[in-house]
Amino acid sequence: MxxxxxxxxxxxxxxxxxxxxxxxxxxxxxxxxxxxxxxxxxxxxxxxxxxxxxxxxxxxxxxxxxxxxxxxxxxxxxxxxxxxxxxxxxxxxxxxxxxxxxxxxxxxxxxxxxxxxxxxxxxxxxxxxxxxxxxxxxxxxxxxxxxxxxxxxxxxxxxxxxxxxxxxxxxxxxxxxxxxxxxxxxxxxxxxxxxxxxxxxxxxxxxxMPASAAEPALDPWYAELPDDRPLVLASLGSLVLSLPGMAEVLPAVVAALGELRCTAVLSLGGRTELAELIGSPPKNVHLTPFVPQRTVLATCDLFFTHAGFSSTREAVTAGVPMVALPAVADQPANAHRIAELGLGLRLDLEELTVAGIVDACQRVLVEPAYRWRVRAMQRQLLTxxxxxxxxxxxxxxxxxx
Structure with a gap:
């Protein structure tokens, strides 16, 4: 054929x-x-x-x-x-x-x-x-x-x-x-x-989807992350961060992650210059130019995401609940569906605050029903x-x- x-x-x-x-x-x-x-x-x-x-x-x-x-x-x-x-x-x-x-x-x-x-x-x-x-x-x-x-x-x-x-x-x-x-x-x-x-x-x-033939090994610093608190992965995707004004939301995201009792890894979507915009992050927030997302998600408790479909699918595959901050294309519809199905919560860019991010992340981390529902869909997918x-x-x- x-x-x-x-x-x-x-x-x-x-x-x-x-x-x-x-x-x-x-x-x-x-x-x-x-x-x-x-x-x-x-x-x-x-x-x-x-x-x-x-x-x-x-x-x-x-x-x-x-x-x-x-x-x-x-x-x-x-x-x-x-x-x-x-x-x-x-x-x-x-x-x-x-x-x-x-x-x-x-x-x-x-x-x-x-x-x-x-x-x-x-x-x-x-x-x-x-x-x-x-x-x-x-x-x-x-x-x-x-x-x-x-x-x-x-x-x-x-x-x-x-x-x-x-x-x-x-x-x-x-x-x-x-x-x-x-x-x-x-x-x-x-x-x-x-x-x-x-x-x-x-x-x-x-x-x-098939599993990746060669999942990359994580950098050694991942092994040193604390084991006494949940791990949060935050990524808004390289395309979203290249849109006008979108990088300006990163300081609020970093500040919110710093207030949570968690360990957070924030991907800069390959744009290392964005670290200057953020400045010195809180001790519990680790900035990285790029993250092997599928590999890291398998170790996470929460995914803070722009709700692109590939990222959403990877979160479901890993059984990780989400807090979605959509910007463009199908992201708002994906984020609405995440919230509608109880797989996580949705935030609005036009009304974004540090307190709102903290509250949403805390709710999803504390309430086990979000994890239960995403893992139920994970089982449907994997079978x-x-x-x-x-x-x-x-x-x-x-x-x-």
Missing amino acids: RILLTSQPIYSHLVPALLPLARTAQALGHDVAVATAASMADELARAGVAHLPLPHVPGQTELRTDPRLAERFGLPQRLMAPGRHTVEPTVWQQIARAYAGPIAGCFAADLLDAARDWRPDVIVREPAEYGGYLAAERLGVPHATLDIAPFAAEDLPHVVDVLDEQRAALDLPPTGDGWHPHRHLRAGLLPETWYPPSLRPASARYYR GPGFEQLVEDLAGLVGQH
């Missing part, structure tokens, strides 16, 4: 889930390639996965730094209003329409050229990448969605018209159906209980089918066409 994976040229869209799927399929003897922008070439080379570079698809750095290019693809010039830390819903709808509209059209055109030589049997995309869906429809091959952002499906009613415009450009009939891009298989990466009933299409199945079954299900789609 020839499996073609498609992804926006964004690390968090490609690396955490699509590359493990690629390696699983390769290990089972299938031919696998990833179609994305040339900017991801080094990442794919390190992973040992074939790359089909799409010459006209821009990288994310280009889109963020070239206003004319962003305007050409229908992307907003500014994410946040001055003085605010959150993005208005209308701005995210504009971004969603750009990804389903002109960006998808550009992606599909390049992908169709590449596919004529590579000849995939099935195309698997991540939910922000619609070009793979369009190309698969044009080629008459089955397609599937690896669902790295479950709440992205809430955008589907707002993008149906632009998707149908792209279908028309490829001589495909309109569907008027927002769920059409998921019609063959929507592969979830958390148990069904994570998904609200409205986000459970008939094509949905749920899978367990689910793995990516080997997903590859088998993709072969079943091919067999039906």
Whole structure:
């Protein structure tokens, strides 16, 4: 079977889930390639996965730094209003329409050229990448969605018209159906209980991510952390910390962690210069440029997180309750679901205070029900089918066409 994976040229869209799927399929003897922008070439080379570079698809750095290019693809010039830390819903709808509209059209055109030589049997995309869906429809091959952002499906009613415009450009009939891009298989990466009933299409199945082949050893200083208090991991992610004004929340987070009777490890998301903004942290708070998150989470009692889906999934996998401080994209919806299911609590960036952070963290650390509920979902996840079954299900789609 020839499996073609498609992804926006964004690390968090490609690396955490699509590359493990690629390696699983390769290990089972299938031919696998990833179609994305040339900017991801080094990442794919390190992973040992074939790359089909799409010459006209821009990288994310280009889109963020070239206003004319962003305007050409229908992307907003500014994410946040001055003085605010959150993005208005209308701005995210504009971004969603750009990804389903002109960006998808550009992606599909390049992908169709590449596919004529590579000849995939099935195309698997991540939910922000619609070009793979369009190309698969044009080629008459089955397609599937690896669902790295479950709440992205809430955008589907707002993008149906632009998707149908792209279908028309490829001589495909309109569907008027927002769920059409998921019609063959929507592969979830958390148990069904994570998904609200409205986000459970008939094509949905749920899978367990494989464990990392080589979990990194922790630096020796982790072994010296105290054993007489809970361990809290705090990370807002590298992308969030790069957004305007977001780094300014770190001093409040550090001050709050300093007031808790805990040991805290705070990741700077690779941005070592942020240590100057924080200054000298309290003795119980340890700053680090980067943290091997999956490894450290397995040792933690609480995760203070921006509620990106990969981070949320990793916390559930480790059975660790959360305090969520969402900023952009699907993070607010993920944080709402965390609180709704009792897996932790949600904070609001626009009303953030040191006292509010302390209170939320203390409540989740002290109340055992948060831990019980997240560990119940952990058990559901760990007893689910793995990516080997997903590859088998993709072969079943091919067999039906």
